[in-house]
Amino acid sequence: MIRDNARVLRSGAIIAVADLREIYTWKTWIFAWLSRILCEVTFFAFIGKLLHSQAELRYLLIGNSVFIVTMVAMFACVSAAWERQSGTLPLLIASPSSLLTVFAGRSINWLVDGSACAAISLLLLGPLFKLTMPWPRSLFVIPLIVCTGLSTYCLGLALAGIVLRRLELRNLVANLAYLSLMVISGAEVPVTFLPRPVQYAANILPLTHGLAAIRYLLAGAAAGRVLDQGGMELAIGLGWLAVAFLVFRHLAERGRRDGSIEFGSL
Amino acid sequence: MTGVFLAGLRFQAVILRRSPAELMALLSTPLFTLAFAAIVVHAGALDLTPYAIVGPTVIAVWTMALNVSGDIVDSERHNGTFEPSLATPASLIVLVLGRITTVTLVSLLSLLESALIVRLAFGIAVHIAHPSLFAITIFLTAAAMAGTATAFSAIFVLARSARTFQNSLSYPIYLLSGAMIPPALLPGWLRPATRVVFLSWSTGLMRDALRAAPAPDVPGRLAVIAVLGVLGYVAGLWLLSSVLRRMRAAGTVGYA
Numbered sequence: 315m316i317r318d319n320a321r322v323l324r325s326g327a328i329i330a331v332a333d334l335r336e337i338y339t340w341k342t343w344i345f346a347w348l349s350r351i352l353c354e355v356t357f358f359a360f361i362g363k364l365l366h367s368q369a370e371l372r373y374l375l376i377g378n379s380v381f382i383v384t385m386v387a388m389f390a391c392v393s394a395a396w397e398r399q400s401g402t403l404p405l406l407i408a409s410p411s412s413l414l415t416v417f418a419g420r421s422i423n424w425l426v427d428g429s430a431c432a433a434i435s436l437l438l439l440g441p442l443f444k445l446t447m448p449w450p451r452s453l454f455v456i457p458l459i460v461c462t463g464l465s466t467y468c469l470g471l472a473l474a475g476i477v478l479r480r481l482e483l484r485n486l487v488a489n490l491a492y493l494s495l496m497v498i499s500g501a502e503v504p505v506t507f508l509p510r511p512v513q514y515a516a517n518i519l520p521l522t523h524g525l526a527a528i529r530y531l532l533a534g535a536a537a538g539r540v541l542d543q544g545g546m547e548l549a550i551g552l553g554w555l556a557v558a559f560l561v562f563r564h565l566a567e568r569g570r571r572d573g574s575i576e577f578g579s580l
Numbered sequence: 581m582t583g584v585f586l587a588g589l590r591f592q593a594v595i596l597r598r599s600p601a602e603l604m605a606l607l608s609t610p611l612f613t614l615a616f617a618a619i620v621v622h623a624g625a626l627d628l629t630p631y632a633i634v635g636p637t638v639i640a641v642w643t644m645a646l647n648v649s650g651d652i653v654d655s656e657r658h659n660g661t662f663e664p665s666l667a668t669p670a671s672l673i674v675l676v677l678g679r680i681t682t683v684t685l686v687s688l689l690s691l692l693e694s695a696l697i698v699r700l701a702f703g704i705a706v707h708i709a710h711p712s713l714f715a716i717t718i719f720l721t722a723a724a725m726a727g728t729a730t731a732f733s734a735i736f737v738l739a740r741s742a743r744t745f746q747n748s749l750s751y752p753i754y755l756l757s758g759a760m761i762p763p764a765l766l767p768g769w770l771r772p773a774t775r776v777v778f779l780s781w782s783t784g785l786m787r788d789a790l791r792a793a794p795a796p797d798v799p800g801r802l803a804v805i806a807v808l809g810v811l812g813y814v815a816g817l818w819l820l821s822s823v824l825r826r827m828r829a830a831g832t833v834g835y836a
Binding site (some may be wrong): 342346349350351353354356357360361363364365367370374482484485486489491493494496497502503504507530558 | 588599604608611612615616618619620622623625631653745748750751754755760761762765766821827
């Protein structure tokens, strides 16, 4: 069973890589996409300058660099909808493999793309804005960024299972989801600054703990604190993966029952 | 001609009412406002609150110009309604201008949204110290944005590769437009580029209009927005006419 799922995951990933190659050439990735991402992080870093505070600049640069992986991983919600538009959903539901496994592989390109963009933003712009980046310790931000991306990707999959029934809302849901995470996860202001109910929500959503782990790492905190937060981020990701499993199962069962899984596209 | 323009206005209003996804920029505005306002409030820089209102507004206006107005002609082609529209005696350019005007006007609602969110979430009431300056700036900005959006709608049809860059024209422009960062804070080599982006003049004037202190050199700055706006219109109308001529000549009007 594990081998079968791994094979399905790999097939999905092949489609994901093909998608990435279709969307970008290396030139458009660097000069259009990555440049745009670097401008986004620079934009927020300059808000720190506007506040005449190097501490704010550091906080915003780190927060918004890491946020990039969340933003891009959330595109899984959008690309899952492409599958339904291609008319393959009924075939996938009829097949013996798990729908979630297919979709988990099918949008993995965003995880790779987002992790690369976030890591480049932080490791390139940090020194440019004269942030203290301890070496080689700073390199450990890369696995933590991937871990944060994985966690967000699981939330993106759960949302994908929902928007597969309302394709016209795919971009809207993805955008509102990642912007909400930007506001409440500690990317812009510490989570403790927010109202208490929002803090509770932030603590069970992706990005919050992964970002905290990266902040601890770059501040030279003990490895235990970094690993605690990194572990929390992974645990939250697993929780959202479980939610995604239930959402996809419900999608398939309801589709079979009411015949709403059609070959058509929107 | 007025009838066609009004028909465009009404038609686009119906589309926006029925397609919540088209209003994504307006739905995102509260979140951008919360983020920007939280940053300035947390830093104790309440004097920068106008930035937290003007910034999300510029983002929404620009995003809708780029993504909604920019897609008008191409979406007509995609829907297969472009050929019959061209075949009617009504001016397609006037119709498109009407539709773009609706999008631009609707995008300005983001200003009210931002002010409301700042009030509700942080209890900060924004007072417009110079209402007439504010109103004139908003009017000129909306007009200039409509002209720029006309150019987008033509470019996205003319060059399919331009689509790749559509998503990338957000934050570089937010940086150059002074949406949150005054051009004076940017590196010296980047500042000349802000002078040709009409939004950088608009954002400065909008923020000045929200402050009690007298705004410097108002006529000159308004004139620059007007001139850049007219240039945007001329470029947009010329591009759109060229695109229509080219599509007719090449027989690609119905290509989707």
